[in-house]
Amino acid sequence: MASEQNKDASADKGFIYLPLIAGWLVPGAGHFLLRKWGRGTLIAVSIIGMFVLGIAMQGKIYSSAHDVLDLLGLAGDLGNGLLFVFSRILGLGAEQVQVTTADYGTRFIVVAGLLNVIAAVDAHNLRTGRKS
Amino acid sequence: MFRPSHFAAVVLFALFASVVFGITQRDTPRRMVRYGIYCFVLFVGSAIVLSWLMFLIAR
Numbered sequence: 001m002a003s004e005q006n007k008d009a010s011a012d013k014g015f016i017y018l019p020l021i022a023g024w025l026v027p028g029a030g031h032f033l034l035r036k037w038g039r040g041t042l043i044a045v046s047i048i049g050m051f052v053l054g055i056a057m058q059g060k061i062y063s064s065a066h067d068v069l070d071l072l073g074l075a076g077d078l079g080n081g082l083l084f085v086f087s088r089i090l091g092l093g094a095e096q097v098q099v100t101t102a103d104y105g106t107r108f109i110v111v112a113g114l115l116n117v118i119a120a121v122d123a124h125n126l127r128t129g130r131k132s
Numbered sequence: 133m134f135r136p137s138h139f140a141a142v143v144l145f146a147l148f149a150s151v152v153f154g155i156t157q158r159d160t161p162r163r164m165v166r167y168g169i170y171c172f173v174l175f176v177g178s179a180i181v182l183s184w185l186m187f188l189i190a191r
Contacts, residue, residue, distance in 0.1 A: 039155050046148040053144060056134035101134070104141045111145070115152040122156040132159055 019127045023120030025081040030123025043119045050112035051083050054093075059105025061093035073106070079113025139179075146175030 023030025028044030031037075055061075061084070065071035077084050087093060097103050125131040136144065154168025 042151050042155060046151040050145075050148040053134060057136070057141075058133055099135075100138075101136065101141070104136070104138075108141075108145065111149065115149060118156050119152055 016127060017124065020120050020124035023123040024079070024116065027081070027083070027116050027119065030120050031126070034123060034126050036123075036126065047080075047112050047116050047119065048083070050108050050115070051080055051087075054105040054108030054112060055087065057105025057108065058094040058099070058102040059107070059109045060095070060097050060102065061087055061109060063088065073110055076110035076113045079115075079117040080109070081116065084113070142176060142179045146172050146179075150175065 019030035019033050022033055026044075027047035028040040028042075031040030031043060060073075062070055062074040062077045065074050080087075093109070094102055094105075097106055122131065150168045150172035153171045154164040154166075158164045158167045
């Protein structure tokens with residue numbers, strides 16, 4: 001009983017959006033902050049693995065939006081947080097999609113970003129107590 | 133350059149997406165595992181069914 005009250009009190013402290021932001025910037029970090037080590041590790045391995053496979057398949061990383069589809073792709077890529085930033089800095093990914101596997105890779109990168117947003121929101125829900 | 137077959141790409145995609153769906157969409161570990169497996173089977177199963185449909189339509 002007392003330990004539960006202490007847990008509730010400690011959960012109310014601090015910046016409530018920290019797991020959300022950390023989870024967006026680094027996949028799994030939001031769950032790590034909440035001491036959900038197993039969930040965080042699985043999320044990190046899945047999202048980083050998907051992103052790395054996308055890069056390995058010469059997937060395209062969107063840098064600008066010329067039409068609506070590019071805009072959606074860019075929005076998805078931005079969900080990768082720092083992975084997106086570092087890949088842009090290092091010049092990873094292809095400029096043009098020329099082979100079929102590169103098209104798969106582009107989708108892998110976009111979906112990794114979207115999954116990362118879902119995971120970050122999940123960390124936020126855990127932080128606010130909406131999910132246990 | 134990593135060049136998986138179409139099916140290998142589907143399986144990898146399904147695996148990673150199912151793990152994240154399972155963890156984020158359910159509350160307890162047991163339900164997470166069950167939902168993850170459910171999503172994986174739906175991803176791969178629907179890809180196989182649609183592939184056969186397209187094959188039959190194209191003939």
